[in-house]
Amino acid sequence: MCKRKLEPLIERYFNHQERHLMVKAGSLLIKQDGYNGRLYYVLSGELAGFYSEDDNRPVPVFSASEGAFIGVHSFFSGTWTASSTVVAQTDAELAWIERHTSVVESEEYGSLSAQFMPVIVNELSRRQRRATREALAKERALQELYTAEQMTTLGQLAAGLAHELNNAISVVNSKSKRLQTVIMELLAESHPKMSLFFEQGLIQGQQISSSEARKRGKLFEKSYNLPKDLARKLARAMPAGNDKANVNEPWLKQPEQTIRFWQIGRDLHDLRLAAHHTIGIVKSVKQLGRTDINLDEALNINDSVIQALALLQSDLRRVSVQFDPEELPVFTGSQTELIQVWVNILKNACDAMVDTESPEIDIHTRYNKNRILVTIANNGPEIDEVTRRQIFQPNFTTKKCGLSFGLGLGLSIVKRIVAAYGGNVAVKSDSERTIFRIKLPAGDEHGQA
Amino acid sequence: MDKLNIICVDDQQEVLSAVLQDLQPLAQWLNIEECESADEVLELIEELDAEGEMVAVIISDHVMPGKTGVELLTEIASDHRFIQTRKVLLTGQATHTDTINAINKAGIDHYFEKPWQAEQLIECVRTLVTKYIFDRGLDYTHYQIHLDQNVVFSQLR
Incomplete structure (x- = not known):
């Protein structure tokens, strides 16, 4: 509000020493829902208004410093009832008028409420602005709450999914372990010579990269006189360091057979590896979705x-x-x-x-x-x-x-x-x-x- | 008869060996190569081309360290020596944009999602190799029993 415009008004009504008042920091000026017959004008210091509902913690609703009016509502609405509790935050000096204060120059400026119209309008618009601000803040808070809720729902969904997957992958994990034991036992009975190759695949998996396998395959093709396909398969399977092996090398005696058993071993190895990896991921997702x-x-x-x-x-x-x-x-x-x-x-x-x-x-x-x-x-x-x-x-x-x-x-x-x-x-x-x-x-x- | 080349690329060895195993039925008439990265593929096709060999189909994963599958296939698509090479994307995690690029820029012939079905993969490769043979004007009778008969008939009509 333009202070300049109000200056004559302040001069007319709030410049009387007998209507001045000093309040100490922390002292109560007006009590909510109590009687208030005065309109205060703050000359110096800081005051704050609080509102509380059903004895709940009071919520700050306004603060008033030099140049502010207090009690506009109760004074001009004619209810003479305070809408909030006002407490001085610092030592403060106030000036006041009350309902019986006589109107100054009513012929020229009109009635008291007419003279105070700018103050009243200003109080109205201040309350209006406050309501708007609060509505916006509430909307924002709701939005944040909503997003947070969405995240929680997603987290719970993920945890539920993880739980289902966990059951499935646990079956894969334990059954592949069991298959491994059974195949080992069977091999020991029926193909004792092949156990070695199966175990090599099972324990180590494929250790040779695709480009190494290509090179090594070509080498095997020549040095052992093998068909290309078989040489490549052998190149993938044979542990490194056997490259200059002689013809008595066990891998070379029945290459088709050895590769077959090595592959069974490697597949189980990969299966176990994949199951293990899945279990790790599922565990982490469950962690993340925990409430x-x-x-x-x-x-x-x-x-x-x-x-x-x-x-x-x-x-x-x-x-x-x-x-x-x-x-x-x-x-x-x-x-x-x-x-x-x-x-x-x-x-x-x-x-x-x-x-x-x-x-x-x-x-x-x-x-x-x-x-x-x-x-x-x-x-x-x-x-x-x-x-x-x-x-x-x-x-x-x-x-x-x-x-x-x-x-x-x-x-x-x-x-x-x-x-x-x-x-x-x-x-x-x-x-x-x-x-x-x-x-x-x-x-x-x-x-x- | 020359064995035509199929190249599979995936950075995860377990996945690569699973694809290879599924394609085994084709190994009697096709040479199946494996690579663990896009750069390895580029090196290999250089080598094969130098030896006068032909690359009929490339099956590529998408997300790999270094070049992605779509980048690799785009590069190959713009190389005139491999203009007839058929391209397959086999992936579990291509985004919408990746897929659009795969179609528009790399001109892929087929898109498989992981996990794949072995029979479908084999049938797809069979069809694509058949098309490749006719595109190159090779003598299809050398491979006839292995080819996709529908494609053969429609080409001969």
Whole structure:
């Protein structure tokens, strides 16, 4: 409100020493729902209004400093009842008028309410603005709640899915182990000479790369006079170092047979490997979807990083990942939350490096002066300063288009979790590297089991 | 008769050997090569071309370190020596955009999702090799019993 316009009004009504009042900090001026027959004008100091419903904790509704009016509503509405409790926050000086104060120059300026019209309108619009602001804040809070709820639902869905998959893969895992034993027993009875080749495949799998197999195959073709196909198969199967073997080499006596049994072994080996891998992933997904977050698990930060890497296996396929862990003290916290932290940072790095020539991620863990330091660096594009400043804010995202849209919650979750452990997270970025540093306190308050 | 070449590429050895095993029935009349990366494929086709051999079909995974499957197939599609080579994408995790690129830029002939069915894979390769033989104007009678008879009939009509 234009103060200048009100000056004559202030002069007319609030310039009378007998209607001035000093209040001490903390003292009560008006009580909510109590009688108030005065209109106050703040000359100096700070006061605040509170509203409480059904004896609940009072909520601050306004603050008034020099130049503000207090009691506009109760005075001009004619109810003479205060809508809020007003308490002085500092020592304050007030001027007042009351219902019996005589109107000054009513012939020229009209009635009291006519003279105070600008003050009344201003109070109205102040209340209106406040209501709008609050409606917006409420809408935002609801939206955040809704998104959080969606995330929880997704997490629970994932956990349910993981549970089903876990049952299925456990069957694959245990039955393939059983098959392995049965085949071994059968072989020992019927083809004792072939057990060796089966076991070679089972224990080692295929150790020779496709290009090595091609080279070696050509060599075998010539030196053992074998057909191309058979030579290649033998090249895949025979352990390295046997290249100059003589004709008495057991692999070469009945090559078709040996390869057949080696392949059975290798297939079981691959089956077990795949089952093992699936179990690891399923376990991590279950961790992530857990709702019962246990904050005092004794855990190893390095393990949580490894679990996060396992979860992101498919995103990381085209990225060369270096993990350089240092021995760390036991950390007390939630495995689920920590995995969430690493997954969010790593996933962002993968997404950022889509167009990077040879994408790399370097992860270090260090322990120094009671602090665990985790550094996650990538060689993706630089994050400019404007983005960097907003990066940890909720609802900030750079992924707006396409199928892999973002919710803009990832890094704000990271920040919230890390802060809850009394740690901090920072980002640094230039054209060569983008580095996230996470510091977590270890030692007395956290860990050392 | 020359054995035509089929190249399979996947960075996971277990997957690669599973594909190879499924294609075994074709090994009696086709030479099946395996590679663990796109670069290895490029090296191999250079070598095969130098020896005067023909590459009929390439079956590629998409997500691999280094070049992706779509990048590899796009590169091969623009090489005039392999203009007739048929291209198959076998993948579990190509995005919408990847798939569009695979069709528009790499001109793939077939798209398989993991997990694949062995019979379908074999039939697809059989069909594509048959087409390749006619495209190159090779003498199909050398391979006749192995070929996709529907394609043969429609070519001869």
